[in-house]
Amino acid sequence: MIMKAVVYEGPKSVTVTDVPDARIEKPTDVLVRITSTNICGSDLHMYEGRTDFETGRWFGHENLGHVVEVGPGVDKIAVGDWVVLPFNVACGHCKNCERGLTNYCLTAQPEKAWAGAAFGFADMGPWPGGQAELLRVPWGDFNCLRLGEDAEEKQTDYVMLADIFPTGYHATELAHVSPGDQTVIYGAGPVGWMAAYSAILKGAGKVMVVDRHPDRLKKIEEIGAIPIDDSTVDPVEAVLDLTMGLGADNGCECVGYQAHDHDGTEQPNLTLNRLVKSVRFTGALGVVGVYVPQDPGGVDDLAKQGIVPFDFGEFWFRGQALGSGQCPVKKYNRPLRDLIAGGKATPSQVVSHELPLEQAPEAYEHFDNRDDGWTKVVLHPAYT
Numbered sequence: 001m002i003m004k005a006v007v008y009e010g011p012k013s014v015t016v017t018d019v020p021d022a023r024i025e026k027p028t029d030v031l032v033r034i035t036s037t038n039i040c041g042s043d044l045h046m047y048e049g050r051t052d053f054e055t056g057r058w059f060g061h062e063n064l065g066h067v068v069e070v071g072p073g074v075d076k077i078a079v080g081d082w083v084v085l086p087f088n089v090a091c092g093h094c095k096n097c098e099r100g101l102t103n104y105c106l107t108a109q110p111e112k113a114w115a116g117a118a119f120g121f122a123d124m125g126p127w128p129g130g131q132a133e134l135l136r137v138p139w140g141d142f143n144c145l146r147l148g149e150d151a152e153e154k155q156t157d158y159v160m161l162a163d164i165f166p167t168g169y170h171a172t173e174l175a176h177v178s179p180g181d182q183t184v185i186y187g188a189g190p191v192g193w194m195a196a197y198s199a200i201l202k203g204a205g206k207v208m209v210v211d212r213h214p215d216r217l218k219k220i221e222e223i224g225a226i227p228i229d230d231s232t233v234d235p236v237e238a239v240l241d242l243t244m245g246l247g248a249d250n251g252c253e254c255v256g257y258q259a260h261d262h263d264g265t266e267q268p269n270l271t272l273n274r275l276v277k278s279v280r281f282t283g284a285l286g287v288v289g290v291y292v293p294q295d296p297g298g299v300d301d302l303a304k305q306g307i308v309p310f311d312f313g314e315f316w317f318r319g320q321a322l323g324s325g326q327c328p329v330k331k332y333n334r335p336l337r338d339l340i341a342g343g344k345a346t347p348s349q350v351v352s353h354e355l356p357l358e359q360a361p362e363a364y365e366h367f368d369n370r371d372d373g374w375t376k377v378v379l380h381p382a383y384t
């Protein structure tokens, strides 16, 4: 049997082509027919050839579908269940998983000195992605989150539980966002939007979001956050003006190492250093934007080694705290699922396009170009 998948061919090139079917390989595997799979900003780092993602593999770490087969060692998950999968692949029984740190699983990552694994992701283990008709889910009982009767109808909301809704929420947890807080968020891409949305759900008093794309800033305004356009104003000054000169209580970085100024010049430290100056003394920073240990396409020698000139003096002087890294999705996906089920959260608001899998190549191109109106793409592989 062969299935369709969005295969990486090299920088800025993907094609929808036939690959061998995903299948049950171990007794604890679950096989999922994918019905919703998102294109993520972190796919774009790989798509642009800015990672060592191998050609011939396929992307897709934000996946939802229904179960079509389970291995003989699976107890809880059954054929017919609708499930959403965390982007993290995790075993459930290693030292880190036992502490809830499924983002740093030691079993699913084959490189001994590293930790953490993901579906369809550079350096995160051998696991194929879900931008395909079928997905093999290892340790299926642990990794599958079951959905209720509204799963199919609300799948565009629930699929956001695979990554960006928990990741945005995690940014606000790292930043200790609490009711009444004034919070600044750098980046109004899908994760920045989710961080703003999460801060608002938590009862933040004022949420300010820095970006420069009008379509993104408009989506930010729609949820009651304050857009700051850094192509027209100094964002640090703007945040200080909105906080009586003190700076925000806390802040989130949702941009990552390909940060660039408004004329397009890449500057990996740009948002980090602006964030430090935008947050008041003793405030906390949550950094979920992606940074990498090596970046072959980096703008200079330091960037190529993953070294970011961080304004540590200013950071230390302010007594700030910083949390970083990928999100342990399982820590949040169950309560966030129940917010969706209860009608209290509709993260699909961020979605601009829902397309069949076949249109992935053009979707990648538009999303990568940050073309106006392409804020978030959900692909729907055909299914019966």
Ligand SMILES: [Zn+2]
Pocket (backbone or CB within 6 Å): 040, 041, 042, 043, 061, 062, 087, 163, 164
């Ligand atoms: Zn993602």
Ligand SMILES: [Zn+2]
Pocket (backbone or CB within 6 Å): 090, 091, 092, 093, 094, 095, 096, 097, 098, 104, 105, 106, 107, 108
């Ligand atoms: Zn583990």
